[in-house]
Amino acid sequence: MREGVEVRLRPGDRERLEGVVSDRKSPQHHVWRARIVLLTADGAGTMAIRAATGKGKPTVWRWQARYMRDGADGLFRDAPRGRAFAAASPEQVAAVVQRTLHDDPPAATHWTLRSMAKASGLAPSTIHRIWHEHGLKPHRVETFKLSNDPKFVEKVRDIVGLYINPPEHALVLSVDEKSQIQALDRTQPGLPMKRGRGATMTHNYKRHGTTTLFAALDVKAGTVISQCMLRHRAAEFIRFLRLIDKQTPADLDLHLILDNYAAHKTEAVKRWLARHLRFHVHFTPTSASWINAVKGLFATLTKRRLKRGVFRSVIELNQAIRDYLDAHNADPKPFRWTAPADTIIAKHHRGKRLLESLH
Incomplete structure (x- = not known):
């Protein structure tokens, strides 16, 4: 057992955690978290817990500490994830839209995600989101011809x-x-079409x-x-x-x-x-x-x-x-x-x- 770790199950927690483990409908990440705490409470060491759950030391230690701090509720409450990209400021969004609509990239006919990302200093995923939100599709062009027929x-x-x-x-x-x-x-x-591949x-x-x-x-x-x-x-x-x-x-x-x-x-x-x-x-x-x-x-x-x-x-x-x-x-x-x-x-x-x- 790691020093400083002492897991004592709170009233009613054993029945709750064992219920999560035995319930076939429980999410798997809830199951192995519950097993880590139960094994720790029963005196199992870190190596034994790793062998039983297939998780690494940092994971075992993190969920032991989480239970000690927050109890059983902490095992089943995930912290909100961070944004996949840094949010662009309104000024940056306006600049991207303005440049897309009115400027041409150097030595090219239209902007791509990467060229606009390089020019604006934003991530390609951010450019994609801005273009999607504003209905901009610089990679597409439609043809037209207006009739000059007087009739x-x-x-x-x-x-x-x-x-x-x-x-x-x-x-x-x-x-x-x-x-x-x-x-x-x-x-x-x-070649004919087959599963996973077109003709x-x-x-x-x-x-x-x-x-x-x-x-x-x-x-x-x-x-x-x-x-x-x-x-x-x-x-x-x-x-x-x-x-x-x-x-x-x-x-x-x-x-x-x-x-x-x-x-x-x-x-x-x-x-x-x-x-x-x-x-x-x-x-x-x-x-x-x-x-x-x-x-x-x-x-x-x-x-x-x-x-x-x-x-x-x-x-x-x-x-x-x-x-x-x-x-x-x-x-x-x-x-x-x-x-x-x-x-x-x-x-x-x-x-x-x-x-x-x-x-």
Whole structure:
């Protein structure tokens, strides 16, 4: 027994400590603390207590002293832990926010945790907390493009109106081409996913040609009319218009939402549309093709079927696209536009004003 240590159990403490030890639901750190005190009270020496509890000398001595000072309650009351980092002063926080928003780091485009920590004299964890609390993400950048179309408001109201309140006895079709889809074959086989590791694929590949997907999304039904072709000129676009004409009921008007790609506006296309009066074309504002609903279909196709696909020929690629769209048409979901035209227009005007204020 260490000199100066004399543990005498207080009334009721033995039953309490033995109850903690025998209770299977007791936290383990409470169990070994209680055992240290019980063994000490029974006359066990430090070496015996270490062997019984698996704890070192400093730990045994610390909890012997804690019981002698605070009793059984002291064994089960942990002192509050210190902060993992030194708290930054309000002035330091304001300086970090100001520098993040308005200054660039030396020879770099944006701040990192370490570069800001070095510049401010704070810990990286403190910088992370400040950025999180103020919603700052200097490592991220979002792209945008404001339309300069003088008829932006008119076109947005027209297209959003077609989505939200389509005309009777008509179909609203969102039409576009996804060009230059590459048939890529990986140079080595990938490894399948397993527990604890995702699937793998080589970063290099072999090219086996390209295809262009023409697609017309029926906004109300959610089904897609599609065709793959080698090129995407006006001639191919007219071929696709003929397919739409053939696969839709002849007694319905067709409202086509198109972007401003040059092949959609050639004289040959205009002559064809003039001969087919049930086709009504609605062009999206320039630099605003995001309003064309079929873009979402293309994004999903790329993510779910093309990005990780392996295609040894254009024929395989075309078949994979057809299989995906056949599965889509077997369980279609109507397209639902949720953003009111006024909201889009107001946001566009705010962006224009902001850009003008920067000049």
